Amino acid sequence: MHCIKRLATVMLLACALRLPAAIASETLIIHVYLHDELASVTEEALYYDYLKHWEDEMHAFTSQSIEVIYHRDIPGITDIEYAARNNASSTLQAFHNAMAELRFQHYPKAINKSILVTQNGYELLDNGKTVEGLAQFEGISAIASRSSFANLGHEIGHMLGATHEHAETVRTPLLVKCETYVYPERAWDRSNCYRYSDDNRQNIVAHLRNHQP
Ligand SMILES: [Zn+2]
Numbered sequence: 001m002h003c004i005k006r007l008a009t010v011m012l013l014a015c016a017l018r019l020p021a022a023i024a025s026e027t028l029i030i031h032v033y034l035h036d037e038l039a040s041v042t043e044e045a046l047y048y049d050y051l052k053h054w055e056d057e058m059h060a061f062t063s064q065s066i067e068v069i070y071h072r073d074i075p076g077i078t079d080i081e082y083a084a085r086n087n088a089s090s091t092l093q094a095f096h097n098a099m100a101e102l103r104f105q106h107y108p109k110a111i112n113k114s115i116l117v118t119q120n121g122y123e124l125l126d127n128g129k130t131v132e133g134l135a136q137f138e139g140i141s142a143i144a145s146r147s148s149f150a151n152l153g154h155e156i157g158h159m160l161g162a163t164h165e166h167a168e169t170v171r172t173p174l175l176v177k178c179e180t181y182v183y184p185e186r187a188w189d190r191s192n193c194y195r196y197s198d199d200n201r202q203n204i205v206a207h208l209r210n211h212q213p
Contacts, residue, residue: 026212027065029107030156031114033095034072036079038119038146043070046117050146053194054153054181061201064208067110077102080116088122088131088143096141111211113159115142115152135159138207150192153181157196161207166199 030051034041047068055066072078077098082091095116106112121130122143133151135142135158142155167182170193178193179186182200196204 027067027107027110028208029110029112030066030068031106031112032068032070032152033074033078033114033116034070035082035116035118036073038117039072046070049149050117050152053149054156057153057181057195058204060195062205062208074102077116082118082122082143083120086123088134091122092134092136092141092143095143096136096139099141111208113140113142113156115144115155115159117152118143118145121145121147137161137163138211148186148192150179150181150194153194153196157182157200157204161203162196162200163203166197166203168197168199170197 032043032046032051034043034046038046051068055068058064058066077095080091080094080098085091085094095114099114106114115135121132122134122145123131125131130147132147133142133144133155135155137158138161139159142159144151144155148154162182164182164184167180167184169177169179169183169190172178172191172193176189176191178191180193180195180197180200182196
């Protein structure tokens with residue numbers, strides 16, 4: 001159910017009550033907004049490919065309770081024309097502003113983070129690379145394309161305090177290198193580690209500790 005702003009307080013309460021009963025005050029809620037262009041993508045597929053490994057990683061170093069809530073078909077949010085903008089900052093700001101209009105959708109006592117997931121990237125740079133995601137550092141809003149299975153873990157990591165400077169590459173048992181979630185530069189000969197660096201794990205733990213409602 002998507003609540004809209006003009007609904008009365010009683011309906012606002014109804015919205016809150018529709019959230020999973022397991023949500024406690026300290027729960028980290030990831031609100032995933034699927035762009036309209038992903039109408040054929042199921043929530044199960046999105047979770048398995050982009051979020052399950054992230055949630056497993058979070059549970060590897062924190063006991064933080066986590067819920068993922070999906071949102072679709074919300075005019076002004078899931079239909080943002082990001083390709084026409086060709087500007088990642090502008091797209092993130094548009095998403096954030098639209099979210100501010102609907103903030104009461106979010107559980108008031110939990111740690112809410114919102115991410116818009118799109119098919120493609122946001123900005124073609126002069127060097128030929130494309131910006132595939134952007135997040136407010138330690139903020140509440142982010143955007144991420146589906147170009148890499150690690151993109152959501154990367155941008156959610158930024159919202160939780162993880163930095164590029166503290167990311168790293170790790171040599172795997174097969175002697176190839178993998179990139180931790182927030183590593184800034186993708187390379188064709190490196191895989192995804194599907195974990196945060198130890199320093200970024202500490203950053204995330206500190207963020208969650210400091211942002212308990
Ligand atoms: Zn980044």
